[in-house]
């Protein structure tokens with residue numbers, strides 16, 4: 001990407017592409033349309049009928065002078081959670097920031113702010129998944145009191161508040177703890193990034209927490225902030 005402060009393109013300055021969302025220029029799509037595109041792509045992937053759009057030479061060349069991704073994905077680094085694959089998208093569609101357990105630090109928040117304020121992305125998705133190893137590690141650390149070693153401790157410490165919130169609610173099942181951690185991450189993005197919070201308050205962006213089922217290949221919405229209307233399928 002270009003240096004922050006040097007827009008690749010002017011967001012929202014062009015009409016919607018005749019090929020719909022995710023053309024070589026995104027156009028002024030809203031959060032609800034962006035979310036619908038992600039659900040459509042995930043449905044194709046889950047059913048085993050992906051289109052694999054925007055992965056050809058023409059698309060690659062067309063994007064060389066700029067990008068307008070329609071969604072930011074703040075996801076777990078788990079190798080089974082590759083964003084462009086599970087949402088059936090291609091080059092230039094998604095601005096992806098991934099850390100183990102989707103822990104949120106300054107570099108993550110700065111990356112999200114760049115995508116929202118400079119590139120004009122209308123949707124931020126926090127993406128967790130069932131059986132998350134980072135959440136399991138944090139739960140173990142909380143139960144034993146033994147800190148994780150090396151830099152892994154930063155990951156575990158980032159998840160521990162969610163484990164403790166789950167404990168305070170009497171939640172012990174790992175995938176329910178994952179959902180609480182997704183909620184907590186959405187709160188962290190909104191609470192710690194004034195730029196994202198302002199974009200949501202101004203109706204330019206929404207922040208949605210999703211959980212992915214590893215075996216089924218399906219996502220469902222855990223929490224959403226800033227959507228004009230509920231447009232997502234109910235939780236599985």
Ligand SMILES: [Zn+2]
Pocket residue numbers: 076077078100101129131132133134135
């Ligand atoms: Zn994970």
